[in-house]
Amino acid sequence: MFFLLYWLHSVEIEAKSIYMNTMSVREEIEKRELTYLSPYACPSVRTKGRFKPVKPCPIRSEFQRDRDRIVYSKAFRRLKHKTQVFLSPSGDHCRTRLTHTLEVSEIARTIGRALYLNEDLIEAIALGHDLGHTPFGHAGEAVLNELVPGGFSHYRQSVRVVDVLENGGKGLNLTFEVRNGIAKHSKGYGEVIPSSGHGLPTTAEGCVVRYADIIAYLGHDLDDAIRSSVIKKSDIPSECHKVLGKGHSRHIVRMIQGVLSATKPCDGVLVFGVDPVIGTAMQQLREFLYHNVYRSPEVHNEFVKASKMLRELYGHLLSDRETMEKEIGSFAPSSSPERRVCDFIASMTDRYAQNMYERFFWPKSLA
Numbered sequence: 001m002f003f004l005l006y007w008l009h010s011v012e013i014e015a016k017s018i019y020m021n022t023m024s025v026r027e028e029i030e031k032r033e034l035t036y037l038s039p040y041a042c043p044s045v046r047t048k049g050r051f052k053p054v055k056p057c058p059i060r061s062e063f064q065r066d067r068d069r070i071v072y073s074k075a076f077r078r079l080k081h082k083t084q085v086f087l088s089p090s091g092d093h094c095r096t097r098l099t100h101t102l103e104v105s106e107i108a109r110t111i112g113r114a115l116y117l118n119e120d121l122i123e124a125i126a127l128g129h130d131l132g133h134t135p136f137g138h139a140g141e142a143v144l145n146e147l148v149p150g151g152f153s154h155y156r157q158s159v160r161v162v163d164v165l166e167n168g169g170k171g172l173n174l175t176f177e178v179r180n181g182i183a184k185h186s187k188g189y190g191e192v193i194p195s196s197g198h199g200l201p202t203t204a205e206g207c208v209v210r211y212a213d214i215i216a217y218l219g220h221d222l223d224d225a226i227r228s229s230v231i232k233k234s235d236i237p238s239e240c241h242k243v244l245g246k247g248h249s250r251h252i253v254r255m256i257q258g259v260l261s262a263t264k265p266c267d268g269v270l271v272f273g274v275d276p277v278i279g280t281a282m283q284q285l286r287e288f289l290y291h292n293v294y295r296s297p298e299v300h301n302e303f304v305k306a307s308k309m310l311r312e313l314y315g316h317l318l319s320d321r322e323t324m325e326k327e328i329g330s331f332a333p334s335s336s337p338e339r340r341v342c343d344f345i346a347s348m349t350d351r352y353a354q355n356m357y358e359r360f361f362w363p364k365s366l367a
Helices: 002-021 024-038 062-071 074-083 097-114 119-128 135-149 153-167 176-183 204-227 238-244 247-263 276-294 295-317 321-329 337-347 350-359
Strands: 264-266 267-272
Touching: 002 024, 002 176, 002 264, 024 062, 024 295, 074 097, 074 119, 097 119, 097 204, 097 247, 119 153, 119 176, 119 204, 135 276, 135 337, 153 176, 153 337, 204 247, 238 321, 247 276, 264 276, 264 337, 276 295, 295 321, 295 337, 321 337
Parallel strands: none
Antiparallel strands: 264 267
């Protein structure tokens, strides 16, 4: 009996070997996507491609390849030292821009799996969506938007990072679909999915990341604010508790359920939505966080200090060409001075900006 089982196992291995010799791992993945994914998904074989064509990878689809390029980038690693909401938290458990990114990816893949969408594309967009974020969160973004000619937004900067700044100025050469999802992930304080359809990603996977982004920050910003004693659980509007439940995990599950229950096919496309009751609770929670957390003295006062720091760094680097060249070096060399300084500051981690500010502006003891 043992020899029979061994022989059958050997035959199976040989058959698989013959099959794999005629079809690469990547081709098998692509074939599986076409069979398994929803007709509203974007299979990797239907990508619109890259700026610079590349030879196909034998084991990874195009979107898997994009995900890996993002994960191995310097910009991705720097996210671990960039503020999400709380500047220089004393505890070890507050979210950073990196942990926010990972939570967005997890939530987006959960939604995408339920809808039979392409999780590799979703993951690549989610992991890359905040690569261009500034130090000190949205305070840094607001400062650069005020100072830089033409304005500044983190989502446009994220595209600039993957197109121009990474890989020694060569960029990451990502697919159109990933770049498009990164460029259009942000919704500000407007509708997550605009009723007009204007400004939406071209793929359903990109729309999933838009929803996942807001679900993630509504959940974890509330969690961090409670942990940091900025607010108490009892401060949360009772309607939010009633609809979304109590506790971070329950909030996330309910918001995901709200998206899944209201997302339906219509006229050949997947139309995203959110259950009206859950959507109202999410909006209420959003407004609560804005007024009671983001604008709280504990958060806002520190961001005022951070804003002053970045404003002075920008002015100093721009006014002193020798210092600018010394500090920035070959970073985006073909850009204007304003653009180079903007790119440099946007790329900084919180601690890098603080250390540079101390070096430039704090007096040193000579004794």
